[in-house]
Amino acid sequence: MTQTVEGFSKLSKSEKIRWIATRFTQNPEQTEAVLRQYWNSDEQLQQLHDEFIENTISNFYLPLGVAPNFLVDGKIYALPMAIEESSVVAAASKAAKFWGTRGGFHTEILGTEKVGQVHFRYGGNPKKLKAFITEIMPVMMTDIEPITRNMEARGGGITGITLREKTAELPGYYQLHCTFETKDAMGANFINSCLESLAQTLMREAEKHPTMSSDTPGESRIEVLMSILSNYVPNCRVRAEVRCPVAELSEGNGMNGRRFAERMIQAIAVAECEPYRAVTHNKGVMNGIDALVIATGNDFRAVEAGVHAFAARSGQYGSLTHASLEGDEFRFWIEIPLALGTVGGLTRLHPLVKLALEILGNPDAETLMRLTAVAGLAQNFAALRSLVTVGIQQGHMKMHLLNILNQLGATADEKTALVDYFRKHTVSHSAASEQLELLRKGK
Structure with a gap:
């Protein structure tokens, strides 16, 4: 039986499901039942979800939780978090509670600059190219004005265009390196539209320019390769930090505050010099950042790519968080690039995204940057706190217990009994399986 298909996108959703189920699954009827089970009963809402992407066959759910009690810049927030991993929301909530009585989280926006580039080849004289770009700059800005008009009215737009010669890295390679301010929009569509307009003007003006269109031996005309935004935004950056007297760190850690602070600092030092540890x-x-980014309808893949590039900016991948002990004061902070939006994309379409933003007080993009950095810092604090004290498994496996019991098919009464048992015993899959078997045997 052939596994390829022509015109798949033109099939109805039911036809797509049937095709997938009969060719790629063991039990087609069960497959169809599972996929339909996750359809929304509201047909209009389901159609909205179907139109987010192509070839939809069902909805894929993530749990949406809330981490309360975040004191950020003097204001209390509850952070919506969409994530499948056990203990993440609980850990964030615990960190929020801990720092809420120690002054809370403090944030600072360090920049909001976005980047896009027109990549092109040119084999001629660099000085001639530079003079040409300077000459046509007013034309490029005039051509792009219809695209930038609305953004400029909101205080955004193009903030800079520079010619960068990259021939040392790749023969004949140049770029127009462009910077943007997109206000409350993430700005991908705006930036890409601007870049394509710049590329069109560049090619058009080069074709009719007396020096740039010449066929001088050894030279080549300008050839645009691509025009695209960059998800590396080191100048769209936010800082979040917490601080308190070292004596206040002893609560619930099982060690005195100074010893705890020293172990936290050492743990971060390991992540700063050891990539294997830094990645984890x-x-x-x-965990904290993605959960909030997904809940607010932002592009977590773009955020991830930009953040990890930032973590490797020195040439070696290292820690995103930092800590210090200055006299009797412990400081813990993160500085991170985040290109986020609170308008456009799914923010006006997805009902749960709209609700998540409402829970946050309908923030502007800068406020969302602050809260997202705080979510990452809180999550890292909670993880490190466990690692340098009782170990990560004690808390994580307690939260993971219900997942294990669901996998084992435990009933509600069995779950209640085993949750109580594992309050004082180490959780593992084998231990849970063994205790469930003993429980069923009445032992």
């Missing part, structure tokens, strides 16, 4: 360390940061 930063994954913990992203």
Whole structure:
């Protein structure tokens, strides 16, 4: 039976499901039942979801939780978090409670600059190219004005265009490096539209320019390769930090405050010099960041790519968080690039995204940057606090217990009994399976 298909996108959703089910699954009827089970009963709402992407066959759910009690810049927030991993929301909530009685989280926006580039080839004289770009700059700005008009009315637009010669890295390679302010929009569509307009003007003006269109031996005309935004935004950056007297760190840690602070600082030092540890360390940061980014309808893949590039900006991948002990004061902070939006995209379409933003007080993009950085910092603090004291598994596996019991098919009464048992015993899959079997045998 052939596994390929022509015109799949033109099939109805039911036809797509039937095609997938009969060719790629063991039990087609069960497959169809599972997929239909996750359809929304509201047909209009389901159609909205179907039109988010192509070839939709069902909805894929993530739990949406809330981490309360975040004191950020003097205001209390509850952070909506969409994530499938056990203990993330609980850990964030615990960190929020801990720092809420110690002054809370403090944030600072360090920049909001976005980046896009027109990549092109040119084999001629760099000085001639530079003079040409300077000459046509007014034309490029005039051509792009219809695209930038509305953004400029909101205080945004193009903030700079520079010619960058990259021939040392790649023969004949140049770029127009463009910077943007997009206000409350993430700005991808706006930036890409601007870049394509710049590329069109560049090609058009080069074709009719007396020096740039010449066929001088050894030279080549300008050839645009691509025009695209960059998800690396080191100048769209936010800082979040917490601080308190070292004596206040002893609560619930099982060790005195100074010893705890020293172990936290050492743990971060390991992540700063050891990439194997840094990746897992930063994954913990992203547990908090991604959960809030997804809940607010932002592009977590773009955020992840930009953040990890930032973590490697020195040439070695390292920690996103930092800590210090200055006299009797402990400081813990994160500085991170975040290109986020609170208008456009799914923010006006997805009902749960709209609700998540409402829970946050309908923030502007800068406020969302602040809260997202705080979510990452809180998550990392909670993880490190466990690692340098009781170990990560004690808290994580307690939260993971219900997932294990669901996998084992435990009933509600069995779950209640086993949750109580594991309050004083170490959780593992084998231990849960063994205790469930003993429980069913009446032992």
